[in-house]
Amino acid sequence: METIMNINDLVNGIVWGPPILILIVGVGLYLSFRTGFFSITKLGYILKNTLLKMFTKEQKGEGEVTAFQAVATALAATVGTGNIAGVATAIAAGGPGAVFWMWVAAVLGMTTKFAEVVLAVNYREKTEDGRFVGGPMYYIKKGLGWNWLAVLFALFGALAAFGIGNMVQSNSVAAALQSSFNLNPWITGVVLAVITAMVIIGGIKRIGAFTEKLVPFMAAIYIIGGLIIIIANISKVPAAFALIFSSAFTGKAAVGGFAGATIAKAIRFGVARGVFTNEAGLGSAPIAHAAATTDHPVRQGLWGVFEVFADTLVICSITALAIITSGAWESGLTGAALTTAAFNQSIPGGGYIVSIGIVLFAFSTIVGWEYYGERCLEYLLGPKSIMIYRIIWIPFVLVGAIGGLEFVWSLADTLNGLMAIPNLIAVLVLSGTVFKLTKEFFEKEKVGK
Template sequence: MLSTIEAVNSVVNNFIWGVPAMICIIGVGLYLSIRTRFLQIRKFPYAMKVTLGRMMKKKEASDGALTPFQAVCTALAATVGTGNVAGVAGAIAIGGPGAVFWMWVSALLGMCTKFAEVTLAVHFRETNAQGDLVGGPMYYIKNGLDKKWHFLAYLFAAFGVLAVFGTGNATQVNTITTAIDSALSSFNVLPADAVKLVNLIIGVALAIIIALILIGGIKRIGNVTSKLVPFMAIMYIVLALGVIFFHIKSVPAVFASIIEGAFHPASVTGGVVGSFFMSMKKGVSRGIFSNEAGLGTGSIAHACADTKKPVKQGFFGIFEVFVDTIIICTMTALVILCSGVPVNYGEAAGAELTISGFTAVYGSWVSVFTAVAMCCFAFSTIIGWGLYGTRCIEFLFGSRSNMPFMVLYSLTAIVGATMNLGLMWSIAETFNGLMVIPNLIAVFLLSGVVVKMTKEYFAKENG
């Protein structure tokens, strides 16, 4: 039975994250870019000015809402995760340095996709029975499209609920326990026979903390993410910049290898990675996994923002993809490629490759800081996806289902800390990919709304 499930999931997973899905995601991003006359490039300085300016403003959000800064931090909490550390390393190992170039391309188009998702989410959102602002793909499908398309809203919400337990929780908790176990073991303070007990304690502690944050509502989620995300991002970027500056003379050659490897992988990897398509596929898929442009999940957090201008909030989508992929993922790539650590091209790699880049410069003591960073990345993802799951379950069954979901979601942390996840990760990844289909159909059909709203917004700004 288990082998049958694995076989079926493997077929579906390979299709969802294969060529057709990438063509759809890149295609919709390109279509939106053309229709908005490459807004993400034309208005990039404006996007940075608007988003950074609003972040600096100290203001309280109304009841049931987040400040724009808290909204983007909550979205980044779910987006900036262990994939920024492990996923980039895996993309380089299998696709060569050129994969980084295609990651940039997917991010460039993804900026426009996410801009559209956020704009639509704020425009078509609702206020629930508790007075909270709720929105996201299921709401812009329900309120923006004809009834014949409404089944897509329920599909998205169902896939979202099924995905959050694995993608957003169990695998992230597993990363936290692995990072803590590794750090403790490096200082010889964790006997081998005590690992299971320590992991159980970590799982129970995380379950309690997650429950307290989620049950505290949207305000508490916003307060936690607005403090955690800037801290973890700055700490990681500072450590990465240290590695890059230490090897500053290697930077031009590294960028040359990224550009050369994008079109001629074999010339950079010594023939091990010789497929142009493999380099492109790994870079594009890493970009999609990293910034979630096309999944629509980030728009759920942005829909909670206390703002009356959907397009203005949409620029946070551009900012979010830029920070996540162009800055943090590129930092990871440079740490690996500048540090000179050996990369076994053609073989799977994960966070250990990135960590080796840090330890090559700072020494083994930096494993404590990388463990803290990994824990922050993983924990922030748990909180962000907890909000997504709550909104999806509420859309399907009403607000009375929120509390049981939060309790079950919190308890999943114990599973992630104590069990071998195996198939669970793969299935969650499949449901994660399935969310793309209804969302991209809706964004494509509502692209005219985005274009119209954007033109009206700038007409008022310039009027």
């Protein structure tokens, strides 16, 4: 077992090392240049057709759930503990400059996620029972004709979900509730498993109906709490931005408990956190978007841009500014403890907001990633495997809550990273299709440059 763990650690270091991160950023940069950085130049149009149409029920085209239910499911899986603990870890390890590089990764990631969603909708399939299925495995098979690569992606996704999307999340919920309310992890695990079962057994329609209510609620609670801290320290905001930008290019260390950060560390941890939180390039979110009701792949692709915008440029930025303006980032703490310290310093009982945020963010990830996992298994073994996957998924929620199977977590992290390789190959090779559909859509919509 020790040998296997050592091999996994070695592979994990390669998978999540600089080469893969450079590949992810490189693909995002290429797509952004070829589309004229439309995710920025047309951001007003994008937000008008996503943020301002969140709860619109009128939909054109075919699909299984509304456009917002699809993005809510994707956001449920994407917005997780990384938005709270991960950002704090990046700042602690890479300094305030890491935030700038996190933003860079997000801007490029918006176009990558857009391309993934466009391909997912363009190559999706309608099953005999009327369901819409899609994602990297389908556009790899239909677009490239490389079914062996599609199988690899599906295999990585079905297995990785148990760690990244299940046990790691339930463990975070149990730890947060035990720390703040002294609740026994066993109780947390059982309750969490029961609620998870009630949601996922109903499939994408129930998951979509659930997440479209949960995601805005959980985001609002955390965003409002973070904004209160930022407003309380409003005089320090300009200095915080100045520190973020200057540290991004100088690696300047702060005075105090912080040991110092180089430019390389700022870039490494900032880019990595940006990729980890919004999952652009991993190929997970397109699986949910493929079920959306839409009349054109690009129209749903706009929701992919919004997804990264909301996850990283809004939620992660609020966490970062709260940590920096409060001065807590120099405390020597890291992870959720650092974010908790920042909230506690500015709001009496602010740590409870962090705990509640972790609980809601982590639970939503459990629900969203279950859907990803079952779709991957369905691709491998057919529709009959879906219910089997759901039944197996539920007890692992409890296992994660009470701790244990750390090796499974580590292995799943490696598999999660391996998902990106076949997906990025497909996105890059099929980018011509994305460019063609994008040009066609914006010419038809007569959107100004």
